[in-house]
Amino acid sequence: VIPMIDALHAGLESVAADPKKHRTVRHAAQRGIAALNKYYSLTDESHVAHFALLLHPTFKTDYMRDQEWQDDWIEEALFLLRSKWKAQYAPRNQAPCNAPPESNTEKLYDFDRYRKQKRTTTATSDTIDQLESYLSQDSFYVDDPLAYWNDKRSSGTWPELAQMALDYLTIPATSVDVERTFSYGRQTVSLYRHSLSSQSIRASIVFGNRCKEGLVNDDELVALLREKGSR
Known part of the structure; x- marks a missing residue:
């Protein structure tokens, strides 16, 4: 949404500043800019547009900096994104398994201690925060x-983050649809x-929408109707 508004x-x-354009056209462009500014300001009232921008691999914070966003705006967007991630999407640590009872015999040296430490370190590094x-x-x-993001989710790479990204990137930009x-x-x-x-x-509504999108095979539909009619 935000990159599209910026492009418009x-x-x-450019049109409003072009002296070669008719005055009426330049005035219309100015009215268009005023309308865009109105709707652009509304993006500050919801975190959805900022989350979608950050979760789009093409944009992230690089786009914000290229557009000369203030640093505190960027930090606030990141803070809200991290808060939502930790509160709703970040994988929870699994409950630890019951450890076998330790022997009462004190060991002079635990030869497995180093391997246990490495295993714990490896497990921690494997679960580095996806976001x-x-x-x-x-x-x-x-x-x-x-x-x-569908590929990331199906491949098991950042599955929880992929779900978060899909949840926000699939939100309709307008209520038109x-x-x-x-x-x-x-x-x-x-x-x-x-x-x-x-x-x-x-x-009926789902079937109608699928027909409009060309997802219904006419031959299969006719065959199905004939089959049902012959019963």
């Missing part, structure tokens, strides 16, 4: 962040179809 803002500023590992890496171009779905549902449940069950309404 830069484009409108900190991700943030410590340089940003790099990713065309599809959802595919990137949601409102469109409600409108489609209202058309489905007309004045003469109030007797439809909730299951039928849900199935």
